[in-house]
Amino acid sequence: MMVTILDIIIAGMLLGGIYALIAVGLSLQYGVARVLNIAHGEFIMLGAFITWTLYTAFGVNPLLSLALCGPTLFLIGYVLYIVLFSRLRVRAASPGAYEGNSMLACFGLLFIIQNLAILIWGADIKGYSFFAFPVDFAGARFAANRLITLGFAIVIGLVFYLFLARTRLGKAIRASAQEPEAAGLMGVNIDRVLALCFGLGALMAGLGGALISMSYKIQPTMGLEYTMIALIVIVLGGLGSIPGSFIGGFLLGLVGSIVTYVEPGLALVAYYVIFMMVLLLKPKGVLGK
Amino acid sequence: MLEVENVSTMYGRIQVLWDVSLAVREGETVALVGANGAGKTTLLETVSGMLKPASGRIAFRGKRIDGLPSHAIVELGISHIPEGRRLFPEMSVRENLEMGAYLARVWKDKQEILDRVFQLFPILHARQGQLARTLSGGEQQMVAMGRGLMSRPSLLVIDEPSSGLAPLVVDEMFRIIETLRGEGIAILLIEQNVQQTLEIATRAYVLENGRITLEGASRDLLHEDLIKKAYLGL
Ligand SMILES: Nc1ncnc2c1ncn2[C@@H]1O[C@H](COP(=O)(O)OP(=O)(O)O)[C@@H](O)[C@H]1O
Numbered sequence: 001m002m003v004t005i006l007d008i009i010i011a012g013m014l015l016g017g018i019y020a021l022i023a024v025g026l027s028l029q030y031g032v033a034r035v036l037n038i039a040h041g042e043f044i045m046l047g048a049f050i051t052w053t054l055y056t057a058f059g060v061n062p063l064l065s066l067a068l069c070g071p072t073l074f075l076i077g078y079v080l081y082i083v084l085f086s087r088l089r090v091r092a093a094s095p096g097a098y099e100g101n102s103m104l105a106c107f108g109l110l111f112i113i114q115n116l117a118i119l120i121w122g123a124d125i126k127g128y129s130f131f132a133f134p135v136d137f138a139g140a141r142f143a144a145n146r147l148i149t150l151g152f153a154i155v156i157g158l159v160f161y162l163f164l165a166r167t168r169l170g171k172a173i174r175a176s177a178q179e180p181e182a183a184g185l186m187g188v189n190i191d192r193v194l195a196l197c198f199g200l201g202a203l204m205a206g207l208g209g210a211l212i213s214m215s216y217k218i219q220p221t222m223g224l225e226y227t228m229i230a231l232i233v234i235v236l237g238g239l240g241s242i243p244g245s246f247i248g249g250f251l252l253g254l255v256g257s258i259v260t261y262v263e264p265g266l267a268l269v270a271y272y273v274i275f276m277m278v279l280l281l282k283p284k285g286v287l288g289k
Numbered sequence: 290m291l292e293v294e295n296v297s298t299m300y301g302r303i304q305v306l307w308d309v310s311l312a313v314r315e316g317e318t319v320a321l322v323g324a325n326g327a328g329k330t331t332l333l334e335t336v337s338g339m340l341k342p343a344s345g346r347i348a349f350r351g352k353r354i355d356g357l358p359s360h361a362i363v364e365l366g367i368s369h370i371p372e373g374r375r376l377f378p379e380m381s382v383r384e385n386l387e388m389g390a391y392l393a394r395v396w397k398d399k400q401e402i403l404d405r406v407f408q409l410f411p412i413l414h415a416r417q418g419q420l421a422r423t424l425s426g427g428e429q430q431m432v433a434m435g436r437g438l439m440s441r442p443s444l445l446v447i448d449e450p451s452s453g454l455a456p457l458v459v460d461e462m463f464r465i466i467e468t469l470r471g472e473g474i475a476i477l478l479i480e481q482n483v484q485q486t487l488e489i490a491t492r493a494y495v496l497e498n499g500r501i502t503l504e505g506a507s508r509d510l511l512h513e514d515l516i517k518k519a520y521l522g523l
Pocket residue numbers: 300303305323324325326327328329330331332
């Protein structure tokens with residue numbers, strides 16, 4: 001019995017690491033840049049497929065692909081923000097109108113990226129085997145790739161936290177999230193900071209996707225599920241709170257592993273129920289003030 | 290130093306400022322007074338780039354600044370301490386102040402400037418680790434003032450620093466402004482305490498319904514009938 005509980009907790013952490021990473025990405029895009037990026041999962045899918053292609057076609061180590069997916073997706077996100085979202089922001093009549101318009105634009109992106117992916121990679125499920133051998137960890141057995149994923153998620157999360165907490169740019173990001181106009185008065189180029197946040201969100205998605213491809217099957221339509229999960233996590237952790245998203249990711253991972261233990265098919269249903277309950281009972285998030 | 294010429298500003302189709310002209314010379318303290326809703330805040334926001342004027346021209350040290358974004362205007366040496374303080378609520382006092390030194394050329398000296406600000410506002414030194422939203426109104430205003438000083442501005446534009454504060458804190462605020470004036474920083478000040486403001490300002494402008502209706506040396510304005518009736522309650 002003890003072992004089972006420990007199993008479930010560890011499995012929850014392993015799942016939670018991924019959730020935390022992709023939720024922090026969405027949190028940057030929505031909480032700071034005010035773009036509810038419905039296509040977040042498609043960026044994750046891109047990271048996964050780039051990694052899969054590099055591994056199966058050229059034998060590139062997926063861990064090396066991480067270092068490639070991050071910057072590539074960052075660039076895509078940054079440029080997208082400059083050419084699309086920053087223009088929408090300037091043209092929008094009000095912040096509310098901007099949120100609506102940018103979300104619709106993301107819907108469009110979702111379909112474009114997904115269809116391009118189907119054209120390039122085909123619609124069927126793919127996967128590869130990397131570090132799939134079992135290891136004993138705290139008395140339970142897990143595939144090595146899951147542990148690698150968790151390790152990377154935690155390291156990336158910590159590095160990012162330190163970046164936000166300590167650096168000049170990190171402080172500018174937080175200031176822009178809290179009082180954008182005042183940040184402008186301090187000399188912060190808001191447009192550039194928001195583009196950076198959108199780019200960093202895409203970077204997190206790319207890293208998340210690369211990590212996901214090591215342990216899970218992937219396909220071009222996989223994105224929506226991850227977008228939903230990231231969305232649920234950022235609501236759980238309190239909108240706009242990056243640490244909240246990180247912790248919320250692990251919380252939801254835990255819920256997922258408990259529900260999966262009882263009835264594997266119900267994990268997504270449970271997430272959705274939690275989402276609704278948080279929205280109705282604690283709209284500022286379980287971890288929010 | 291600052292020249293505002295025939296500036297008109299609109300919110301959508303509603304015009305709020307009508308052909309406003311105003312100047313601040315090097316090292317001068319200028320007061321801008323006027324009833325609630327006259328357009329004082331709108332004028333300061335137009336100067337600092339938060340709003341774009343519909344027409345007219347604004348120059349700072351000979352360089353045209355209307356139409357520039359606010360991050361480019363602070364770079365030139367104008368620091369706007371906004372109405373309602375606009376602190377970063379979830380950041381510590383220290384981080385709020387550091388954000389004031391965000392400009393690349395200032396950031397490297399931030400510790401030195403921070404020490405200077407802590408000298409002016411000793412209470413902020415004691416509170417530096419606290420989140421800004423947990424401070425009292427007076428302390429928040431001091432953070433806003435300190436933050437505005439961190440960029441080493443040559444012109445400070447201050448919007449109602451004493452609004453909502455207890456009389457003792459208001460006096461403290463005026464003392465600080467006088468200290469800054471003594472250091473040669475030019476100041477454009479909006480204040481509800483017209484008497485106190487006119488006493489520390491060199492010149493003053495009166496804004497009514499978006500138009501400048503009176504201007505002159507503060508000493509003379511203190512004796513102007515209109516000012517006495519409308520703002521000093523005499
Ligand atoms: N964002 C806004 N949209 C529309 N009208 C505004 C806005 N802000 C201020 N106003 C209007 O502009 C006028 C001047 O406001 P303001 O500059 O804040 O005056 P003051 O600072 O002198 O009290 C007021 O009539 C106010 O209602």
